Amino acid sequence: MIMIKAVVRPEKSNEVMKSLFDAGYPAVTKIDVAGRGKQRGLKFGEVVYDELPKVLLMVVVPDLDKDYVIKSIMTSAKTGSKGSFGDGKIFVSEVEEVYTISSGVKEGEEAA
Amino acid sequence: MKEVIAVIRANMINQTKNALLEMGFPAFTACKALGRGKRSVDFQVIQALDKNGSLSETPDLLPSISQGGRLIPKRYLSIVVPSERVKELVDTIIKVNRTKQPGDGKIFVLPVKNVFRVRTGETGEAALDEMAV
Numbered sequence: 663m664i665m666i667k668a669v670v671r672p673e674k675s676n677e678v679m680k681s682l683f684d685a686g687y688p689a690v691t692k693i694d695v696a697g698r699g700k701q702r703g704l705k706f707g708e709v710v711y712d713e714l715p716k717v718l719l720m721v722v723v724p725d726l727d728k729d730y731v732i733k734s735i736m737t738s739a740k741t742g743s744k745g746s747f748g749d750g751k752i753f754v755s756e757v758e759e760v761y762t763i764s765s766g767v768k769e770g771e772e773a774a
Numbered sequence: 775m776k777e778v779i780a781v782i783r784a785n786m787i788n789q790t791k792n793a794l795l796e797m798g799f800p801a802f803t804a805c806k807a808l809g810r811g812k813r814s815v816d817f818q819v820i821q822a823l824d825k826n827g828s829l830s831e832t833p834d835l836l837p838s839i840s841q842g843g844r845l846i847p848k849r850y851l852s853i854v855v856p857s858e859r860v861k862e863l864v865d866t867i868i869k870v871n872r873t874k875q876p877g878d879g880k881i882f883v884l885p886v887k888n889v890f891r892v893r894t895g896e897t898g899e900a901a902l903d904e905m906a907v
Contacts, residue, residue, distance in 0.1 A: 665882060688810055688812055689809070689880075690810055691781050691808070691809040692807060692808040693805060693806075693850060722880070757882045758884065758885060759881075760880060760881065760882055760883075761868060763780075763782065763871045763872050763878035763880065763881065764873065764874055764875055764877070764878035766868050766872055
């Protein structure tokens with residue numbers, strides 16, 4: 663299993679959630695976060711904003727679905743056709759075990 | 775070392791906290807999260823709310839309420855433990871949080887490459903907060 667953590671614009675989060683739902687991945691966890699990127703935040707004259715609000719979306723999917731999910735997040739989180747600074751990042755990490763609490767069983771590859 | 779991430783019901787946090795402390799896992803990080811699972815809204819919940827049966831007169835209504843990926847408030851826990859204690863921790867979380875209803879949550883186990891304690895500069899398992907049971 664693969665955990666995909668995407669940091670996206672708050673105003674784009676609904677669109678990303680919808681595209682994941684339509685793609686067949688309804689299970690998502692959403693956390694509000696703040697952060698800055700390579701551009702060191704936003705600078706307006708003397709004022710620097712380096713804690714920009716973002717949304718962290720966490721999806722766990724089977725290994726084979728990784729590229730498909732990343733692609734659907736990528737297309738839905740992009741601003742404009744080329745994308746722009748601040749659209750966010752996607753991190754991929756490995757998940758060794760998954761348990762469902764309600765049934766108490768360890769999940770196989772078929773469940774996410 | 776492994777990172778155990780659990781997404782649990784928001785009202786279960788106190789019980790889980792106490793159980794973890796008893797089992798010797800004093801250190802963890804928690805935050806509020808929103809989420810949805812495979813089923814967006816529990817049918818049984820809607821049926822329980824629908825005491826006078828007015829919802830069942832309109833058969834299209836039940837599926838339409840449960841569709842669309844409504845977000846439910848959850849608690850997100852992250853605990854880093856030595857590899858050999860993962861099973862003990864997972865069993866504890868499952869035991870405390872299990873109501874056998876959908877929505878109890880998920881537990882994910884991820885590998886962790888290294889851990890540093892900022893105060894002393896210790897690395898590896900020495901940096902983990904271990905407590906004798």
